[in-house]
Amino acid sequence: MGQLIVFLTLLALGYGFGRLAESRHYRSIIAREDALRSLLVLPDRMPPIQFQNHASTLVTGSVVISVDYFKTVAAGLRGLFGGRVGAYESLLDRARREAILRMQEEAQSLGAEAVFNLKFETSRIGQNAGQGLGSVEVLAYGTALIPAPVSASAASVVAR
């Protein structure tokens, strides 16, 4: 009986806090995506001609997420019956979007106009992953294109 109470408590805590964190996080993601909409993120490997004088640098955004107890149990049930594991889908959706946002924020702080060649990497972290309580890293990276400073090249042309 004690085991059952512990189980139900963990389940309720996982559900309550997981749900709270998720709705907060989605609100934040949507607001920040709107704010950064003009900082282009494109998968193209080659930037178009108008970026040829831009400086380029690597920008990354990394997120590590862990599942809560409720999601583990819900996914475990899905593991028995099959089908879409909605509990993990929302988690990974949040992780990917958050990773892009962090990458964009880094690019913005460097004064970049766009990020090209966007790529994702993911890896599993944590020894307890076998018990269904693993963590996953989602890494987004790309090439930030930063306009060259006007002072050096343009000023020298004018002076001549």
Add this chain to the structure above:
Amino acid sequence: MPPLHNHAPRRGSPLPQGNPKLPEQINNRNEHPLKDFLLLAGALLALMFVLTLLLGWSAQWLGPKIPYSWESRWFSSAPEAVSGALQPTTQDAHAADTERQQALQQLLDNLLSQQSAPLKVRLHWLANEDTPNAFATLGGHIFVTRGLLTQVSSENALAMVLAHEYAHVEQRHPMTLALEQLAITLLGSVIGGEGAASMIGQHTSLLTLLSFSRDMERSADQRALEILQSHYGHSSGADEFFRNMFAEHDESRWALMFQTHPLTSERLQQISQSGSVAVPVTTSQLTPLPALLQLNSAAGSKDAQIPQP
């Protein structure tokens, strides 16, 4: 909107004005997680319930069909954990304990002599156990504790307990329980990967085992009364052990100690209903215990104080 996943270099096509606002439902269905969870958990519980019932029934069907000779061959030695309780301190005590064990075996054999084709069971005497108890295990092993002998004052009362345990063996209850447990363990390990699922499984299966056992106890009581009836010609004295227990402990505590046994008062009622007590019985009808088995101080004297209903 121009295709976004174009790996060729952009030649003259204009850049988008901003990052696209994609619909929310593509990678995340945004459904309420509880709906899905409750549906699946309900389905799992129903499945476990049905499978447990099915496995219980098939164990009850299969248990008595396994030949008893197989069971006694598989489990020919008594379980180590229990037989370890028989640890005589001195040589003399050891001899006395062996004699007691033989006397108990003799009593049971006499009791069964009227039965057609009685099963061969082995009695074990637990000399160091003061809790009044007797139980039957796989392979036809019946254990009797020292505490039990201090609680009975007539042979009839002891015979009732022995016959009850024999009835368990005869009706193949230990085998049925073992099969049930095996099946449920199997079921648990199939689903078991998930801690939660196996835990739910454990709790439902325990409840079913408990209710099966109560039915078994009732039927073993019934059979034991028949054995007593055919041996002594009456079944009086059968209730003595339970009545003594009832007098010493209050019902709730007794019930807690032996939750798998039907409540004592319920059993007393059943024994009374079998008609034995309706006929007035005198103490002279009861057979005294053999001297070797007299551990109850009250039973030593000729006019033993046998509680009457």
